Amino acid sequence: MTAAPALLSRAEAPSAEAMRLATVQPGHARRLAMEAERAALHTGDWADLSVARRAHGVAAIQLRDLDEAMTQLRGSLSAAQRAGSAQLAGEARMSLASALALRGRALHAFREIDGALRELSGVSAARAMVQRSAILQEMGRVDEALEAVRPALPLLRRFGDAQWETRALSNRSLLHLERRAFAAAETDLLTALRLCERHGLELPRAYVEQNLGCLKASKGEVPAALEFFERAEHRYRGLGLEVGSLLVDRAQVLLAVRLVEEARATAEAAVHAYSKQRRIHLPEARLLLSTVALVEGDLRTAEDAANRAVREFRRQGRHQWLALARHARLQARMVRDPARVTSGQARRSADELAAAGWEVPALEARVIAGRLALERRQPGLAQRDLCLASRARTAGPADVRARAWLAEAMLRRAGGRPYGALRALSAGLRILEEHQATMGATELRAHVSAHRGALARLGVSISLAAGNARGVYQWTERGRAVSVLLRPVHPPADPVLARMLADLRATMTEIDQHRGAGRPTSALVQHQVATERRIRDHCRKAAASGCGGGASPPEIDELAAVLGPAALIEYVELDDELHAVTVVDGRARLTRLGPLTEVHAGLRHLPFALHRMANARTPKVSAMAAAAVLEKVRDGFDRVLMRPLARLIGDRPLVVVPTGPLQSLPWSVLPSCVGRPVTVAPSAARWYRSARRTGAAPSPRVVVVAGPGLPGARDEAEAVAELYPGSVRLFEERADATHVSAAMSGAGLVHVAAHGHLRSDNPLFSALRLADGPYTVYDLELLPSPPHQVVLAACDTGRSHVVAGEEVLGLTAALLSQGTTTLVAPVVPVPDGETAPLMRAYHAQLLAGRTPAEALASAQERTRAQGILPLAAAAGFVCLGAGLA
Known part of the structure; x- marks a missing residue:
């Protein structure tokens, strides 16, 4: 959030125009001021x-050049004193006070602003009051800042000073936000916005829109916050400004929804911007970077960023922020060496934060203190801390109330009330599920799931301690893959998004052409990055429409009715221990499987072995060695997971519901799964919904697609299409996004043979390569109606990117969330040209009446005995979704 500098004056002559424009068009104002300065020097x-030097200095403040600003403003004060004008001297002092405050020289800033107030009267004095309030605000003295601005506003309205009134309202809104007075903050900002619109105040409007973003973020309205930040950024960019506070605000919102990589890059950009400008806000950016890095x-x-923030806040005398920096340092130390952090240290941090007005961090510190006290057998202290934390259950943003319910649950569990603890956890989860459902973008919904993790894990822990299989199942499900249960809300007819996606495809195609011709691509890559950001930001602003809160997982009896003779295995990971809940014949059982050590080791070796086996250029000796590694690893997996x-x-x-590390395991390689129909789902709830939809008669339309540049894709597609007379065939130039989208929508069966690419940096740009470029998750989300069944014979397309612990993003997650019932796709790279026999066998089995899981198991058995390459091709594929019907 940003406090708009409250700096303006009026005079006559060209210098007056420069002063008028200094906070509206600072670049133009600086040029005018320099011309006026030369003229004034010439005439004496x-x-x-x-006035000219003050205009120059004020414009320099807006342009983030504080060195130039202070030089010019001191020159303005000196010139005013030589002119014998107390009014001009007071105005110069007022502006100089702003520059000094931004540099962190609080005592000098107060000396200058107090001197200005002695020299000014009327509207100029009212402006100085606003400026004094802004300085107090920078120093974290909220109550004094509110009191200082109160008498200024009526005077500014009486004199019709719209620019200063806008600044006063915008700055006061941030003071209201500090006190969580959201209604008062919104009233001030909307009034300021109307003033900006009426008077054409472009830069002040950017400040107001940024602060509206902060207001929305404080209320937990993430899409609206990001939209206001984008508006403000557009205006700043038009004025040639880089505003560090906007970077900080955006990074905080990105971190809140656990978009950590973006938050890190944005926080680092803020540190760089403030370092270059030598502004008082540099330690705030360091503090944010510390949190993101943690x-x-x-x-x-x-720890390094927190230590530097502590030193800088102490040097600046900003004790309110110093409390927050010390808390960040404590958190880093607790992760690095938890045994050395005591509950007393966390408690003192909570007290210090509360005294400084940091309610949310104080709540976090209370919960930490309570947890540490419980772990160290200090029940009395734990009860005190958790009681204090739990008081926030009924008011505030969703994540605050959820944390308070977590504290209440810990308190009840420690008091021997496990069922009461579970009720508290349910209350917290309902709050977060309702909050998650307000987000239109799949990405935001998935990443905000991180806040559910602690609540769900405690529920799992309580149920495990009681040996309650049904409870473990329910709590595991409530923490798992909720985002894929909610269909994305981008309207199918979104022409803006469609144009941006077409631009991205054209750009990627041009990049490939330039690389093939040995021509430079840097400009095109920059355009690609910019276009991806526009797509991402456009979709993040979507508001949820018609998405209810997170539905409860199906009961065991409901699962059993749909499972029939099949069995369901839900894997559960807690504190590096693996457990399984099985549902067979309507009965749930809980089994401890042991440490995850062997599983993690196997997950490192398995992809390597399959990659070596899938490469036709691998020497025979190396391929045989890789096959031996595969044999050993698969036996290890089987020993832990199945036997x-x-x-x-x-x-x-x-029906297998993996925990995060197992999401991309090729289950068919396990000896216990060879020849067995196996279908994989991100959650039991997702499988249940898909399985119940399989009863509806799908469209008879079959679509077969062959993408470019993949050896054997055309032959495979032709072979599949021959099995389905009358199928829609999209090959070569017809395999473009327009034709594929039109054909896929509502189809009964879609088979795609193409290159696939999983983007771990941004899973929603994972794509299939079509004739006109990448066909991304965003394209899939625009389909008016999902295809019933899909086969993706493309490398890695069955592999999902796991975020927020148990949420998944990627091509398969997008199709499942759209409503596709079953997918067959590889979770590892597959050898080009080797999938055709497997795919022909699979479709032949489908036509013979087998279920997708049965058809894939049968096809894999037939091809695995034909050599190493067919074995690698067959092993990589999994059946996802309903599968058994």
């Missing part, structure tokens, strides 16, 4: 020189 007009697990950066459950599941078809 000290009064006009004072979430990323970069402990060295987290302890063998008595319970027998030889039944399986």
